[in-house]
Amino acid sequence: MDNLAKARALAVLVPAALLGGAYVSQYGFGLYPCEMCWWQRYPHFVAVALGLAGFVVKPAARPLVILAGLAIIVSGAIGLFHAGVEYGWWEGITDCTARAPKGSAFDFGGQVVPCDVPQWTLWGLSLAGFNFLISGLGGAAVVALAAYRR
Secondary structure, eight states, rough: OHHHHHHHHHHHHHHHHHHHHHHHHHHHHHOOOOOOHHHHHHHHHHHHHHHHHHOOGGHHHHHHHHHHHHHHHHHHHHHHHHHHHHTTTSSOSSGSSSSOTTTTOOOOSOOOOTTTSSSOOTTTOOOOOOOOIIIIIIIHHHHHHHHHHO
């Protein structure tokens, strides 16, 4: 298998595995996503689509795989921002860090998942932190290296 074929496979498998983990945690373990969690998923959807397109459109495979790698990096960057909000390093930019008082006009009675409180951690890392490590540092770097190597 040549490097471009490996890069195409990784450009699909890395974001698909991370999306799979997100959906297992959501539907299997009840860890519902906040607004910023969704923001991290969107670039992974794009990366999967671009990676799959790299299998179909062979002449443009390398640019498509590179774009998929960039989408994975974007998800990792959003994960870093989200983790920083969870750890209190900086303020979030969404309303999901504010909670409406019970009985107020903004209390819709539904479950609002706060963006500034991690629902689950392992070794002090939240799911957003793991997304940053896997996407932003690991997965995207491997896809980019494999796509550039001849």
